[in-house]
Amino acid sequence: MLNYIFVFQPTQYQIKNFRMNHTVNPHVSVDCVIFGFDNERLNVLLIERTAGDTPAAVQYALPGDLVWEDESLDNAASRVLKELTNLEGIYLKQFKAFGNPNRVNDFKDLDWLQSYRQQPQARVITIGYYAFIRMDELHPEASSFAEKVFWRDIHEVPLLGFDHNEIVDEAIEVLRNDFDSNKIGFELLPDKFTLSQLQTLYESILDRKLDKRNFRKKVLKESIVVPLDEKQKGVLHKPAQLFELNQ
Amino acid sequence: MLNYIFVFQPTQYQIKNFRMNHTVNPHVSVDCVIFGFDNERLNVLLIERTAGDTPAAVQYALPGDLVWEDESLDNAASRVLKELTNLEGIYLKQFKAFGNPNRVNDFKDLDWLQSYRQQPQARVITIGYYAFIRMDELHPEASSFAEKVFWRDIHEVPLLGFDHNEIVDEAIEVLRNDFDSNKIGFELLPDKFTLSQLQTLYESILDRKLDKRNFRKKVLKESIVVPLDEKQKGVLHKPAQLFELNQ
DNA sequence: AAACTTAGTGTACCTATTACACTAATTGCA
DNA sequence: TGCAATTAGTGTAATAGGTACACTAAGTTT
Incomplete structure (x- = not known):
C-alpha cells in the first residue's frame, strides 16, 4: 500500500455499549424512514431530539443511530428503531x-454525537432503511434518547x-417505484x-386518483385479494364487502 | 447517551495518504462492478491481487478500496476505479x-488491509457501485495495487x-431491473x-432472445434511435442501416 | 319516506404485445 | 459471372391490457 502512511493519534477511545459490551462503529x-397509513393518508415517523443544552435547540429527525461492530446493517436498523421508538x-x-463529506458539518452541533466518535471531524456515512406499517396496529413510543415520537x-x-429531508425524499421515490412493480x-x-x-392506499402512495371500476377489475383479475363472507358494519351508508389478501 | 462509555485504546493510528494528505475512513x-459489452457478450471487470507473500495466494476481486474522509461516496468510487484500473x-x-459482520472474517487474511485499519477486528462496510462501458472504447490498465485487470x-x-460474488450477483439483478424500466x-x-x-445488447442484458420485427417496431416507435444517412461497410453480407441515439 | 352517503357494476375504444416467414443486399469463391 | 453464404429488413392478425365513463343498490339519519 504505497500510498499510505500511519500517523500517531494521541488520544483514542473505543466506544462501548456498557450494558451489552458492543463496540460502536463511529463512521x-x-x-429509518417508517411509512404509516391510517386508511387516509401516508405518514412518516419522526423523532424530536434536544441537541445540546439550549432548550431552543429542538430538532426533528429520523430514528437513526450508529452501527455496532458485531451486527449486520439490517440488524442495526431493527435495533435502532426498537431503541428509539x-x-x-x-x-x-x-x-x-x-x-457526502458535508455530513460532517451537519453533525458538528450535536455534542452527544461528537463526544463519542473517534474522529470528531469525520463524517458519518448513513445507510437508509424504510418500512411500512399500519398506524392503528403498532404504536411507537419515545425512549430516553428521543424525547418525542410522532x-x-x-x-x-x-x-x-x-x-x-433528502433521505425522506429518496425513500418516497423508492417507495413509489417499489409499489409500481408490486414489490411491496x-x-x-x-x-x-x-x-x-385498498384503493385509497394505492392513491396515497401513487399520489393520484384512480378509476374505481378499473381498479377493482385489476385487483380481482390479478387475484391480489379474495372476498370474505363478511360485510362492513356500523357505517352510515351501504356496507362494503370485506376482502383479505390472497394466500 | 446513557448507553455508551469510552474505553481507552493504547495504540491508535490515523491512516494518511502521504501524497495527497487524505485521512482514510477505516470502516x-x-x-465497483463495471459491466462491459463487446457487441456480443456482457462482461464484468475484475482485478487480480496477490494477498500476502505466498505466490499461490492469488485472489480475484472487484476494484474497490477504502473511502477518504473528505470525499463523497460517489467520488470515492470514481477515484478508486481510476486508481486500480x-x-x-x-x-x-x-x-x-x-x-454483515462476517465481512470481518473475509478480510482477515489480507495483511495489507489489516495493517492499515484502526480496529483490525472490525468489519468494513462496503458501498456497491456499478457502471456500463464499451469494451472497445475504454481500456482498463492495472495499477501497482492490482497486478492484473481483466x-x-x-x-x-x-x-x-x-x-x-454476492456483490456481482446483486449488481446484475439491479442492472436488469434498471434496464427493464429504461433507466440505463x-x-x-x-x-x-x-x-x-442494439438488439444483441438488449438480449445479453435481459438474458433471453427477442423477436427481430417486434424489437425494431418498438425502438422505432418510441423514437429511442434515429437512422443516419450511412450504412455499415466491410461486412460480408447485406450492410445494415446505421442509427444513433435520439438527442 | 326522503335525504344522504358510499358500494358496486359493464362496455366500447384504444394501445401494446406476441407470434410468425419470406425477400433483399452484399461478399467470397468456384 | 453466378452461386453460396450471411445478415438485413419488412407486415399482419390475434390477443391482452389500459382507459374513459354514469348509473343503480344498500345501508343510515332525520
Missing part, C-alpha cells in the same frame, strides 16, 4: 447509502436535522379491508 | 451497501475474494450502431 449509522418485528428494507403527513414533513405487500392494511380502502 | 469502502469519466451508480463473461465469473442509457454502444447490435 456508520442507519436511519419501541417498534419491532417490522421488515426494514435498505434503499440507499448517504455519505407521525407526520408526507406532504407536511418539517425541516429535519442532518440531511434527513400490504403491511399497511388491516387483515380485513374493503376495496375502497 | 467504509466502495466496490485507470478508467475515468464513467458514470457510476450506487446500488447497495453490504455490511474482463470476464458474466456467466463465467470465478470465485472472488471477500463477498464479491446506451453507454454500451458505439455512436453509430445497427439495430441488430
Whole structure:
C-alpha cells in the first residue's frame, strides 16, 4: 500500500455499549424512514431530539443511530428503531447509502454525537432503511434518547436535522417505484379491508386518483385479494364487502 | 447517551495518504462492478491481487478500496476505479451497501488491509457501485495495487475474494431491473450502431432472445434511435442501416 | 319516506404485445 | 459471372391490457 502512511493519534477511545459490551462503529449509522397509513393518508415517523443544552435547540429527525461492530446493517436498523421508538418485528428494507463529506458539518452541533466518535471531524456515512406499517396496529413510543415520537403527513414533513429531508425524499421515490412493480405487500392494511380502502392506499402512495371500476377489475383479475363472507358494519351508508389478501 | 462509555485504546493510528494528505475512513469502502459489452457478450471487470507473500495466494476481486474522509461516496468510487484500473469519466451508480459482520472474517487474511485499519477486528462496510462501458472504447490498465485487470463473461465469473460474488450477483439483478424500466442509457454502444447490435445488447442484458420485427417496431416507435444517412461497410453480407441515439 | 352517503357494476375504444416467414443486399469463391 | 453464404429488413392478425365513463343498490339519519 504505497500510498499510505500511519500517523500517531494521541488520544483514542473505543466506544462501548456498557450494558451489552458492543463496540460502536463511529463512521456508520442507519436511519429509518417508517411509512404509516391510517386508511387516509401516508405518514412518516419522526423523532424530536434536544441537541445540546439550549432548550431552543429542538430538532426533528429520523430514528437513526450508529452501527455496532458485531451486527449486520439490517440488524442495526431493527435495533435502532426498537431503541428509539419501541417498534419491532417490522421488515426494514435498505434503499440507499448517504455519505457526502458535508455530513460532517451537519453533525458538528450535536455534542452527544461528537463526544463519542473517534474522529470528531469525520463524517458519518448513513445507510437508509424504510418500512411500512399500519398506524392503528403498532404504536411507537419515545425512549430516553428521543424525547418525542410522532407521525407526520408526507406532504407536511418539517425541516429535519442532518440531511434527513433528502433521505425522506429518496425513500418516497423508492417507495413509489417499489409499489409500481408490486414489490411491496400490504403491511399497511388491516387483515380485513374493503376495496375502497385498498384503493385509497394505492392513491396515497401513487399520489393520484384512480378509476374505481378499473381498479377493482385489476385487483380481482390479478387475484391480489379474495372476498370474505363478511360485510362492513356500523357505517352510515351501504356496507362494503370485506376482502383479505390472497394466500 | 446513557448507553455508551469510552474505553481507552493504547495504540491508535490515523491512516494518511502521504501524497495527497487524505485521512482514510477505516470502516467504509466502495466496490465497483463495471459491466462491459463487446457487441456480443456482457462482461464484468475484475482485478487480480496477490494477498500476502505466498505466490499461490492469488485472489480475484472487484476494484474497490477504502473511502477518504473528505470525499463523497460517489467520488470515492470514481477515484478508486481510476486508481486500480485507470478508467475515468464513467458514470457510476450506487446500488447497495453490504455490511454483515462476517465481512470481518473475509478480510482477515489480507495483511495489507489489516495493517492499515484502526480496529483490525472490525468489519468494513462496503458501498456497491456499478457502471456500463464499451469494451472497445475504454481500456482498463492495472495499477501497482492490482497486478492484473481483466474482463470476464458474466456467466463465467470465478470465485472472488471477500463477498464479491454476492456483490456481482446483486449488481446484475439491479442492472436488469434498471434496464427493464429504461433507466440505463446506451453507454454500451458505439455512436453509430445497427439495430441488430442494439438488439444483441438488449438480449445479453435481459438474458433471453427477442423477436427481430417486434424489437425494431418498438425502438422505432418510441423514437429511442434515429437512422443516419450511412450504412455499415466491410461486412460480408447485406450492410445494415446505421442509427444513433435520439438527442 | 326522503335525504344522504358510499358500494358496486359493464362496455366500447384504444394501445401494446406476441407470434410468425419470406425477400433483399452484399461478399467470397468456384 | 453466378452461386453460396450471411445478415438485413419488412407486415399482419390475434390477443391482452389500459382507459374513459354514469348509473343503480344498500345501508343510515332525520
